[in-house]
Amino acid sequence: MSTHPFDKALALQHSDIRAGHFTGATSPDYWNMVGPFGGVTAAIALQSVLLHPDLLGTPIALTVNFAAALEAGPFDVQATPVRTNRSTQHWTVQITQPGTGGGAPNMTTTATVVTAARRQTWGESDLPMPADVPPPEQVERFSIGPSGVAWLDRYEMRPVSGGIPSRWDEDLRHSESRLWLRDAERRPLDFASLAALSDVFYPRVWLRRAKHVPAGTVSITTYFHAGAAQLAEVGADYLLGRAVGQQFFNGFFDQQAHLWSRQGVLLATSNQIVYYKE
């Protein structure tokens, strides 16, 4: 069996694993327009923590700041456990690329990660899955044809509502999308792919304005609400994703995203702030 493209994209080598230093290379499979799909960059930052031998527990929170687009080629990841408590652990991560002409490394990405050894407690959801959503089998798959945007082909997306506008007619509308999604080539859900899936929602400003303005994520924060057992229950099945914009002001807007299992378990909540023009 060949390696899944996501696992290829996340492949990290280590020269000194205890020092948390890893090397990898950008993946053409997940290329976006001017750099890798941000979700994969977020997943790589998380993966460096998950590979570290000092890891305590499972991911709780991940913040990734996209300081600059990665260029195609090799990169370095430095994961540092800056504080380990009895049941929680705090990490900083930085992704850099070699500087041109032997210059200083190029800082492309900063991240912080919180991991924790969870304990069984009371639990409840105040964010139930939308009730009026048809099952994925009844929803048509989104296809934009040969877009030249490689990462879009790595996901199977079945928009229930709020699909990408087919006409850019600048007709003001809402900013909410609901869609079923999973890896196009089946792959059991794990924390890294959940981190990536949290970033698949296209910029809300395009939907809100039905206008295709330049836009790009500046920072994303994802909270994980699942342990290994909850992820295993999903396997390679669809997740229901929902994304909605919040405030659009002078060049930046924020959007939230929620990801439920088909059974209605809220696995991740995510927020991002996005640069936009005009």
Add this chain to the structure above:
Amino acid sequence: MSTHPFDKALALQHSDIRAGHFTGATSPDYWNMVGPFGGVTAAIALQSVLLHPDLLGTPIALTVNFAAALEAGPFDVQATPVRTNRSTQHWTVQITQPGTGGGAPNMTTTATVVTAARRQTWGESDLPMPADVPPPEQVERFSIGPSGVAWLDRYEMRPVSGGIPSRWDEDLRHSESRLWLRDAERRPLDFASLAALSDVFYPRVWLRRAKHVPAGTVSITTYFHAGAAQLAEVGADYLLGRAVGQQFFNGFFDQQAHLWSRQGVLLATSNQIVYYKE
């Protein structure tokens, strides 16, 4: 005129301002139960960036990870501009305290900040202020009497709904609060105080369960949707705050918060993930 307690709490000295190294001391005025009020710690992290001579623009995003409670006493803040682009800037911040017995410094807080030079653009809100809220003058001020929790006395809170349960009867309910709030001692709103105000909402698990379990914020992310002009328009007036829980699972839950000006301008959106027991 005496210095406002918030400005005292945020007072930072610098030995080498270009190196981004500052020193300060915890404030008894904003003491919580086992450390300073997290909102003030977040504000201090932001303030170190705002004081830095290399600052570009105004705050867009702030993530603060509470790795350990600060102890009463002095602390060090290191603010580092890790990447400066044409219109955005990325920062890392760490707060440490001197180690005991001359040991290694104690890492208490990590943070990342994005700042940017905003440009005037199209704008809109998809998160309007709740329409059915009486003005602050018609809402009674929250007072819990001598609580021994100093920071609570620094804010004037007027809960419209979802006040802290008066009886811990474990009656399951919703997790939403709406309240008017401002500094008890008037102070014009700025980015630092907006960062602090984003963290005033008590743990949603207390409301959801009407049960007072141990709980503490692990990580908070705040997005700023205002420039200096929008803050100046607020002055020292009330903000309407709304907080609601999302997912409660095995020891951690997340809650979102929104802060509007009285005129209905959404100034900040914030999310945090909170540790809880039982």
